[in-house]
Structure formats: C-alpha cells, structure tokens
C-alpha cells in the first residue's frame with residue numbers, strides 16, 4: 001500500500017523507524033543470561049509503517065516487500081503481542097482493531113524492525129483507544145516485549161545502558177547520511193550472543209561536550225560493535241558489505257545490532273544515494289537503502 005493509501009484507509013498511522021546501533025559495547029552479563037550493553041543509537045528516516053482502525057473484530061493484515069516473509073513465519077509477531085499486552089493493561093477501553101503492517105524492513109536484520117513495530121503499535125493504539133498512560137508505565141510494557149522496544153518508543157538519538165532500559169537522550173547528535181545494506185540472511189540474536197568470546201569489554205566513553213559532525217564521527221569511529229565478530233562467523237557477507245561500502249566512499253562502516261545489516265556513513269545524501277545505487281547494481285539481491293538519520297534536536 002502506498003504511503004498516502006495507508007493514511008487514507010487508516011485513521012491513525014505510525015512510523016516504525018529503523019534503529020541503528022552506532023555503537024554497541026557488551027560490558028557484562030546478568031544472572032538471568034541477558035547481556036549488559038552500552039549503546040549509542042539513532043533512527044533512520046526509513047522503516048515500517050502501521051495503520052490502525054476500529055473494527056468489528058480484531059484483524060491483522062500485512063503488505064510491503066517483506067510482508068510475505070513475516071506471514072510465512074506464522075505472523076507470530078511483536079505487533080500482536082504489543083496489542084494484547086496493552087489491552088490487558090487498559091481493559092474495557094480497548095475496542096477491537098484492524099492493524100495493518102507495511103513491512104519495509106528485512107526480518108531479523110539488526111535494525112529493530114520487530115521492536116520498532118511493537119513500539120509503534122503501543123503508540124498507535126494509545127492514540128486510537130484515546131489513552132494517556134504515564135511514560136513509565138508504557139516503558140515497562142515495552143520492556144516486557146523486548147529489550148530494544150523502550151528505545152524504539154523514543155525513536156530519537158539516545159544512549160541506552162543495562163539491557164536497553166536505561167535511556168538517556170542525546171540531543172547533540174547530528175543527522176548522518178547513511179547507506180544500509182543487508183544480504184537478506186536473517187540472524188538469530190541469541191545465537192550471536194552465544195558466540196561472543198568476551199562478555200566484559202570496555203564500556204562506551206563519549207567525551208563530554210561533543211559537537212559537530214566531525215567530532216561525533218571521530219567518537220563513533222573509535223567505538224565498536226562487539227557483536228560484529230560473532231555475527232561474521234554466521235554470515236560471511238558482513239565483512240564483504242563493509243568493504244563494499246568503504247569502496248563506495250563510506251567514512252565509517254559498522255554492523256548494527258546483532259546483524260546482519262551494516263551501515264556506512266557518507267559525507268552527504270548525494271554521496272549516499274550514489275553509493276546505494278552502485279551497490280544495488282552490484283548486489284541486486286541485497287536490501288540496500290540510502291537514508292538520513294534523525295538529528296537529536298529534531
């Protein structure tokens with residue numbers, strides 16, 4: 001469904017922006033097995049889109065380039081879990097709803113598609129059902145759905161610590177011209193964590209008062225994604241994507257989340273579009289997307 005079509009057919013629409021881990025340091029592990037992380041996160045101006053409409057009975061429909069893949073997974077997705085969890089919380093106010101998900105992001109790809117969809121469902125249903133839950137209540141519902149869902153509720157530049165629940169906005173982070181590339185090989189997040197050689201890596205330290213794109217690029221360049229090495233064992237293309245993005249002029253390349261999507265940061269959106277179309281020509285079977293990330297002062 002085209003963008004205008006979704007807005008015409010559904011009274012309430014929400015964007016589920018792709019989540020980009022500019023840095024992801026694994027600093028420890030909790031007793032329950034979850035890993036302690038330091039993450040610098042931003043959000044892209046591309047993503048999934050959701051529509052919400054009152055209905056006689058609950059319904060869920062899918063479209064978009066990856067809609068069929070998700071349906072093939074049994075449709076057991078976080079959107080329905082988010083709907084059910086919010087309904088348990090608000091009770092009688094929660095009338096039946098038709099939810100439509102336009103799935104534009106690849107599945108299990110490290111850019112938070114499922115988590116962003118769940119967060120957008122919480123936001124959209126709050127509007128449709130006319131509710132105003134306290135921010136803390138919503139954040140704790142989000143955390144029950146997944147470690148990345150609270151940050152996707154925010155969808156603006158932030159640092160997340162703990163397993164992702166301790167969030168601090170980063171209003172100084174500038175927008176970046178970016179290319180996202182994924183070889184369309186889904187990665188299992190638990191499997192990547194299992195392969196991690198060291199769990200207690202150095203924390204993320206950002207100098208106070210960072211400003212300007214070049215200052216931030218230096219800081220990001222000296223940070224890491226500790227999940228990249230174990231993910232490369234599972235998906236050999238990850239190393240190739242980074243090389244190709246660099247060959248097309250990326251200033252910095254890195255994997256996002258548990259992969260396999262990698263991003264390249266470029267000097268301008270014109271350079272990002274040029275690199276994306278070259279990469280798409282070389283690897284027409286990959287997901288390749290030029291995008292501008294949101295700025296902290298959005």
Ligand code: C5P
Pocket residue numbers: 033034035036037145146147148162163164189190193
């Ligand atoms: O919370 P979420 O369902 O997204 O996490 C998926 C899996 O990734 C968890 O079951 C866990 O194995 C792993 N994980 C982890 N530490 C985190 C986040 C996720 O070990 N901070």
